[in-house]
Structures are given as C-alpha cells and as structure tokens.
Amino acid sequence: MSATPTIIYTKTDEAPALATYSFLPIVQAFTKHSGINVETRDISLAGRVIAQFPDFLTDDQKIADHLSELGAMTLTPEANIIKLPNVSASVPQLKAAIAELQSKGYALPDLPENPSTDADKDIKARYAKVMGSAVNPVLREGNSDRRAPKAVKDYAKAHPHSMGLWSPDSKTTVGSMNGRGDFFSNEKSVTVPTATDVKIQFTGKDGSVKILKASTPLKAGEIIDATFMSKKALTAFIEEQIAIAKAEGVLFSLHMKATMMKVSDPIIFGHAVKVFFKDLIAKHEATLTELGVDFNNGFGDLIAKLSKLPSDKKAEIESDIQLAYANGPALSMVNSDKGITNLHVPSDVIVDASMPAMIRAGGKVWDAQGKTGDTLAVIPDSSYAGIYQATIDFCKTNGALDPKTMGSVPNVGLMAQAAEEYGSHNKTFEIPADGKVEVIDTDGNILLSHDVEAGDIWRACQTKDAPIQDWVKLAVKRARASGTPAIFWLDKTRAHDAQLIAKVETYLKDHDTTGLDLRILPPAEACTASLERIVKGEDTISVTGNVLRDYNTDLFPILEVGTSAKMLSIVPLMNGGGLFETGAGGSAPKHVQQFLEENYLRWDSLGEFFALAPSFEHIAETFNLPRAKVLADTLDAATGKFLEFDRSPGRKLGTIDNRGSHFYLALYWAQALAAQTSDHELQTLFTPIAEQLTSNEEKIVAELLAVQGSPIDIGGYYQPDDQKANTALRPSQTFNTILATL
Numbered sequence: 001m002s003a004t005p006t007i008i009y010t011k012t013d014e015a016p017a018l019a020t021y022s023f024l025p026i027v028q029a030f031t032k033h034s035g036i037n038v039e040t041r042d043i044s045l046a047g048r049v050i051a052q053f054p055d056f057l058t059d060d061q062k063i064a065d066h067l068s069e070l071g072a073m074t075l076t077p078e079a080n081i082i083k084l085p086n087v088s089a090s091v092p093q094l095k096a097a098i099a100e101l102q103s104k105g106y107a108l109p110d111l112p113e114n115p116s117t118d119a120d121k122d123i124k125a126r127y128a129k130v131m132g133s134a135v136n137p138v139l140r141e142g143n144s145d146r147r148a149p150k151a152v153k154d155y156a157k158a159h160p161h162s163m164g165l166w167s168p169d170s171k172t173t174v175g176s177m178n179g180r181g182d183f184f185s186n187e188k189s190v191t192v193p194t195a196t197d198v199k200i201q202f203t204g205k206d207g208s209v210k211i212l213k214a215s216t217p218l219k220a221g222e223i224i225d226a227t228f229m230s231k232k233a234l235t236a237f238i239e240e241q242i243a244i245a246k247a248e249g250v251l252f253s254l255h256m257k258a259t260m261m262k263v264s265d266p267i268i269f270g271h272a273v274k275v276f277f278k279d280l281i282a283k284h285e286a287t288l289t290e291l292g293v294d295f296n297n298g299f300g301d302l303i304a305k306l307s308k309l310p311s312d313k314k315a316e317i318e319s320d321i322q323l324a325y326a327n328g329p330a331l332s333m334v335n336s337d338k339g340i341t342n343l344h345v346p347s348d349v350i351v352d353a354s355m356p357a358m359i360r361a362g363g364k365v366w367d368a369q370g371k372t373g374d375t376l377a378v379i380p381d382s383s384y385a386g387i388y389q390a391t392i393d394f395c396k397t398n399g400a401l402d403p404k405t406m407g408s409v410p411n412v413g414l415m416a417q418a419a420e421e422y423g424s425h426n427k428t429f430e431i432p433a434d435g436k437v438e439v440i441d442t443d444g445n446i447l448l449s450h451d452v453e454a455g456d457i458w459r460a461c462q463t464k465d466a467p468i469q470d471w472v473k474l475a476v477k478r479a480r481a482s483g484t485p486a487i488f489w490l491d492k493t494r495a496h497d498a499q500l501i502a503k504v505e506t507y508l509k510d511h512d513t514t515g516l517d518l519r520i521l522p523p524a525e526a527c528t529a530s531l532e533r534i535v536k537g538e539d540t541i542s543v544t545g546n547v548l549r550d551y552n553t554d555l556f557p558i559l560e561v562g563t564s565a566k567m568l569s570i571v572p573l574m575n576g577g578g579l580f581e582t583g584a585g586g587s588a589p590k591h592v593q594q595f596l597e598e599n600y601l602r603w604d605s606l607g608e609f610f611a612l613a614p615s616f617e618h619i620a621e622t623f624n625l626p627r628a629k630v631l632a633d634t635l636d637a638a639t640g641k642f643l644e645f646d647r648s649p650g651r652k653l654g655t656i657d658n659r660g661s662h663f664y665l666a667l668y669w670a671q672a673l674a675a676q677t678s679d680h681e682l683q684t685l686f687t688p689i690a691e692q693l694t695s696n697e698e699k700i701v702a703e704l705l706a707v708q709g710s711p712i713d714i715g716g717y718y719q720p721d722d723q724k725a726n727t728a729l730r731p732s733q734t735f736n737t738i739l740a741t742l
C-alpha cells in the first residue's frame with residue numbers, strides 16, 4: 001500500500017477538462033493540510049495519442065501511458081480514482097486531435113486510411129488503441145452503482161426542469177428490426193464449465209479458412225455468446241424505415257453508440273448513410289472512390305473531401321446532395337444553422353443521451369428549419385430498443401412525466417471486466433464472404449457456430465463469472481440499503497440473458513433476500529413496470545447488463561432531474577479500490593463552443609462534487625484517516641447547501657457559470673469546515689478562510705461575472721494551453737489570493 005493516501009483526479013477533455021482548471025486548485029487547497037495527495041493523470045484524447053508515439057516526439061513532448069498505469073492501479077485496494085468523462089473518439093474527432101497536435105509541432109503521423117506497409121499498419125494499430133471508448137473499459141474493474149442523490153431529487157422536486165408536452169397523437173416512434181436478422185435474433189450463448197481458450201474461425205463457402213482471432217482465454221463459469229447482424233436484413237430495414245418516415249411525414253433519425261461499439265456501429269451507421277444517399281452514391285461512385293470517401297465516418301466525410309474536387313464537379317455533387325435531401329424524408333438535425341444532419345458524424349448522436357433528450361422534449365427533434373418535429377427514431381438492433389418504445393408509449397398514454405412528483409430508477413450495472421457487448425470490439429468482424437463463423441475451444445469442440453454472408457457483422461461477447469457474482473451481491477446490497485424493489489432487466493427468450501438468469505437465480509441464494517422484492521423481467525416490461533411505479537413517486541432499482549446500465553443512467557436521470565450530470569456514480573472495484581465517476585454523461589462539446597464564443601461555461605460540476613465525497617470516505621476507511629471523513633462530511637454539507645441555494649451554473653450569460661458555482665462550493669465547504677468541531681486543527685485553519693470568502697462574496701462574484709461576454713482563446717481544443725486556460729478559468733484575483741493562503 002502506498003504510504004500517502006492519494007486521490008487521482010483525471011485530466012480529460014472538453015467541458016469537464018475546462019472545469020478542472022477551476023475546480024482542482026480548490027480541491028488541492030482544501031486537502032493540502034490533510035495528508036492527502038491529489039494528483040492528476042492525463043487520459044485526455046490528446047494525452048492518449050501522445051502516449052502512443054514516444055518514438056515520434058521530442059523528450060519534452062512525451063507523456064507516459066497514464067491510462068495503462070491507472071488500469072494497473074484499479075487492481076489494488078488503495079486505488080482511488082476520480083474519473084471525469086472523456087472523449088470516446090470517432091475517426092473525425094481523432095483526426096481533428098491529430099491535426100491540432102501536429103500544428104503545435106508534434107511530429108505525429110497522419111491516421112493511415114488504407115495502410116499497406118507494415119509501418120502504416122503499426123501506426124493504425126496504435127491509433128486504434130485510443131479510438132472509441134478506450135478509457136472506461138480499462139478502468140472499470142468493478143460494477144456500477146449509479147443513482148440520483150436524495151438532495152438532487154429534492155432539488156428537482158422543488159425546482160422542476162422543463163419537460164416537453166406529450167400528446168397522445170404524437171407520431172414519434174422507434175423503428176427496429178424486431179428480430180429480423182439482427183443481433184437479438186441470431187444470438188447463441190454458452191457457459192463454459194472449465195477454463196479454456198477459444199479461437200474464432202471463418203470458413204468460406206470455398207473451403208478457405210481464416211482465423212479471425214487466434215486466442216480468447218475463458219475462465220471457468222464464463223459466459224460466451226456470439227451473434228451477427230445480417231447486412232441484407234439491415235439494408236432492407238433501413239430502406240423500409242426511410243420509406244415509412246417519408247410516408248408518415250416525420251423526421252428520420254438514427255441512434256447508435258458508435259463510440260462504445262466502435263467496430264460494429266460505425267459500419268451500421270455507414271450502411272444507413274449509403275442507403276439514404278444511394279442514388280447520389282450510384283451516380284458519383286467513381287468520384288467518391290477517387291476521393292476515398294468512407295461513409296462509416298458519416299456523410300460528413302464526403303462533405304469534408306468535396307473541397308478536393310474541381311469546382312464544377314463539386315457544384316454538381318452539391319446539387320445532387322440537395323436533390324437527395326429533397327427526395328428523402330426530412331432528416332433530424334444536429335445543428336440546423338450549420339446544416340449538420342443526424343447522418344453527418346457518427347459520434348454526434350449517441351443513443352444513450354439522444355433518445356432521453358428527445359423523450360424529455362415530448363418526442364421532438366430538430367428539423368432543417370430549426371423547428372421541432374416528431375421522429376422515427378431508428379435503432380436497428382432490437383435487443384434494447386424496446387425500452388425506448390415502452391417509454392414513448394407510456395408518455396403517449398400518461399402524458400409527460402412530472403419531475404415534481406416522480407420517483408426514481410437507480411441502476412446497478414454489470415460492467416466489470418469489459419462485460420457483454422461493451423467488451424466485444426476485439427471480437428467483432430465484418431465478414432469477408434459467404435461462409436460460417438465458429439468459436440472453437442482447445443479440445444476442438446465447436447461452442448458456437450453461425451452461417452453468415454459477406455458484409456454481415458459478427459461478434460462475440462464475454463461475461464465473466466466473478467463480476468456476475470459481485471453484481472448480484474451489489475444488487476442485493478442496494479435493495480437492502482434503500483428498501484427498494486429491484487428488477488433484473490433480463491429476457492429469458494434471449495440466449496445470453498437465459499445464461500445470465502441461471503446464474504442470477506443461483507447467486508441470489510448466497511444472500512439473505514428475506515423481505516426483498518426482487519424480480520426478473522424482460523427489458524421493455526421492466527421499463528413499463530418501473531414507469532408505472534415512478535408516476536406514483538415510487539423507486540425501483542434497475543439491475544441491468546452493461547448496455548442498459550449505460551442507457552438507463554441517462555434515460556431516467558434526464559427525465560427525473562434534467563441531466564445525468566448530477567448522478568452519484570460509484571464503481572466499487574472488485575479488489576477493494578474505488579473508482580468514482582463524475583455524473584453519468586459525457587464531455588458536452590456544446591459547452592466548449594459556448595465557452596469559446598462567450599467566455600461562459602455552463603458545465604455543472606455537481607457530479608465531481610458527488611464523486612469526491614465517497615472518494616474521501618474511501619481514504620478514511622482504507623488509511624484509517626478520520627480527517628478524510630471530516631472532509632467528506634463537510635463536502636456533503638456544502639453540496640447540500642449548494643443545491644438548496646441553487647448555485648448550479650445557469651445556461652446564459654450574466655448568471656454565475658461553472659467558475660462561480662465552484663466559488664460557492666468553496667464558500668460553503670469552508671463554512672462547514674469552520675463550523676465542525678471534530679477536527680480542531682481543520683476548524684482553526686478554515687475559520688479565517690470562511691470569513692474571507694464570506695466577506696468577499698460580492699467582490700468575487702463581480703470579478704467572475706466581469707469576464708463573461710466575449711470570445712476567449714485557450715490555445716487549443718484537444719490540448720489547451722495550460723497557462724491560457726488557467727488564466728481563463730481562474731479570473732477572480734480575490735478568490736485566488738484567499739485560496740493561496742491555505
């Protein structure tokens with residue numbers, strides 16, 4: 001065990017990284033005299049890219065591989081990591097980050113599009129390590145406990161956020177393949193009784209054999225499943241959905257998770273783009289090939305490459321694009337002013353956040369004119385799409401949910417050790433030709449087998465036994481601690497879930513469940529049952545696999561408390577350490593845009609405040625350090641007051657923003673430390689700080705408000721200039737001077 005209790009505060013990207021420039025100095029000042037180190041590690045996209053290419057960079061440019069370091073740390077009992085959201089990069093985001101670093105003098109190679117040499121293949125492989133959701137699966141050596149703290153629910157009840165109206169004749173609906181050739185319908189699953197190793201093998205109709213993955217070790221009791229999405233079925237489905245959207249006069253929108261499902265979902269996204277623009281693509285096929293357009297990166301890939309064309313050809317394609325828009329159903333928009341559609345960039349519309357936002361808005365999305373309209377929300381695979389349809393149906397019948405009175409749906413999610421789909425990307429393949437894919441163990445037994453066709457997307461998922469046991473235990477613990485019914489959202493007609501249900505039933509017997517209300521229901525039914533309770537003000541824990549953990553912890557928070565930023569999000573690591581995620585949402589690119597334009601940061605750091613308290617508690621327990629408990633309790637009290645006095649950032653200029661909200665947290669925290677009597681040294685230390693912050697409140701707030709309103713330069717997007725960003729995010733000299741006296 002390391003000698004000094006240490007909290008690792010992660011340096012990430014975009015809005016949370018900006019907020020860190022302001023908040024971390026406060027945390028460091030407040031913990032300085034407590035024998036607790038608060039250190040940073042860089043897991044930003046830029047930092048991760050740099051860490052992959054030491055051989056291309058000068059010594060002072062190099063950054064060590066902090067992510068791997070933290071990954072190793074999660075296996076230790078003293079691990080204590082505050083994990084802020086980070087960019088899970090799509091190809092367009094990765095390219096932008098590389099270009100920015102190159103412009104700053106980093107001699108990084110370009111991302112090779114079609115690598116042919118060994119050197120290029122190596123470069124591409126290194127970039128692949130930072131692409132998509134490359135951080136969370138490394139750190140998540142535990143299952144997840146996400147819930148809205150009571151103070152947050154109380155705040156939402158007292159200050160309900162706006163909710164769009166739901167009309168019974170809303171045309172909004174979810175389109176999914178409903179078992180026709182999708183991952184759901186093709187799934188097969190087995191539990192291996194003893195440890196083994198499997199290879200994944202493709203055999204073509206011509207008899208040729210290709211090993212897709214040579215080795216995947218499986219532990220005893222591990223569940224392995226495999227499935228595929230048929231390309232033919234998918235493209236026919238997209239074709240059908242486009243026609244339905246057009247006939248119904250609703251906006252077409254596609255909702256994927258191209259970041260987390262970084263192999264399968266960009267391909268699915270690409271098919272949707274190719275079907276939507278099929279006439280355009282057929283007419284200009286030669287030009288598009290010449291340009292190297294890859295629609296898996298979104299329709300925006302074509303737009304970005306158009307400038308390489310002679311002006312007459314460019315104009316011709318542009319006019320055919322307009323024709324395609326005119327002929328198709330109207331597309332849902334990401335940014336109507338800039339003409340960015342739902343099909344432009346695969347990471348712009350991410351299902352976990354996009355569907356709840358639409359449902360919260362009364363089933364509406366934006367159209368090209370900047371007006372809102374009903375939508376056909378296309379989620380091709382039917383494994384989980386039903387929960388959104390169930391929610392929509394519920395809202396059509398019952399009207400919008402009411403934050404003033406509604407209950408809550410906390411989540412206990414199976415996540416550890418890259419469980420289920422979210423660990424499948426190294427076992428996902430676009431099938432080269434007609435044939436079969438088999439999963440074969442070391443004794444030559446064929447565990448799973450599928451007949452496939454060229455272009456099908458085949459994948460295997462693993463779910464280890466120890467994480468399942470831990471997840472069941474966590475579910476029972478939460479149900480007991482909260483006195484709340486818990487529903488396992490599992491469908492016995494789905495192959496994987498049937499294996500999981502058998503384990504759940506077995507492992508529940510390891511615990512005292514007397515008096516607990518524990519049920520197992522298929523996802524859509526579980527969702528409806530939870531909604532029926534939620535309108536009565538009742539809480540129901542959702543105990544889910546990894547994907548529904550992700551979906552539910554945006555869906556319910558966004559409806560209940562307006563955002564998933566206010567969630568308590570704890571990952572008790574299986575070896576005893578703690579990973580404290582901040583909120584349950586992402587890195588909010590829109591907030592950065594607003595900050596750069598107006599010097600106004602509307603990011604709410606409540607998630608960070610909530611993560612920090614249990615992090616201190618973990619230190620208090622692991623290191624037997626009562627002072628850490630005092631910090632936790634006073635921070636809790638400060639957060640309560642913060643909510644009571646409504647000190648979260650507003651959305652608009654002229655109100656306090658993220659920086660002002662941090663000042664108030666510091667004020668209340670110092671006041672609480674000055675008021676407590678269990679640690680006299682801390683009380684003495686913070687009494688003058690509390691007095692100075694209190695008497696300078698007006699002055700500090702005025703200094704913070706004064707800088708708002710004009711554009712601000714922080715010297716970079718993916719890698720801001722630390723000095724410029726520090727200056728920008730800490731603009732109150734009075735506040736800085738008081739903190740410096742600590």
Ligand SMILES: NC(=O)C1=CN([C@@H]2O[C@H](COP(=O)(O)OP(=O)(O)OC[C@H]3O[C@@H](n4cnc5c(N)ncnc54)[C@H](OP(=O)(O)O)[C@@H]3O)[C@@H](O)[C@H]2O)C=CC1
Nearest residue numbers: 085086087088259350353565585586587588589590603604
């Ligand atoms: N854990 C992680 O590391 C996660 C990372 N991501 C990454 O984040 C990026 C953006 O993803 P996206 O799907 O747009 O989701 P985001 O959660 O970043 O944004 C959706 C919206 O949620 C609101 N929001 C989220 N967090 C806060 C906060 N702390 N304070 C105030 N409002 C908040 C904002 O609404 P409004 O604009 O109305 O203020 C924001 O525009 C992607 O690169 C994605 O990969 C996504 C999810 C989790």
Ligand SMILES: O=C(O)CCC(=O)C(=O)O
Nearest residue numbers: 088133136259260550584
């Ligand atoms: O890691 C990611 O890409 C997204 C994670 C996420 O959305 C979540 O954990 O809720």
Ligand SMILES: [Mg+2]
Nearest residue numbers: 352550554584
């Ligand atoms: Mg999520």
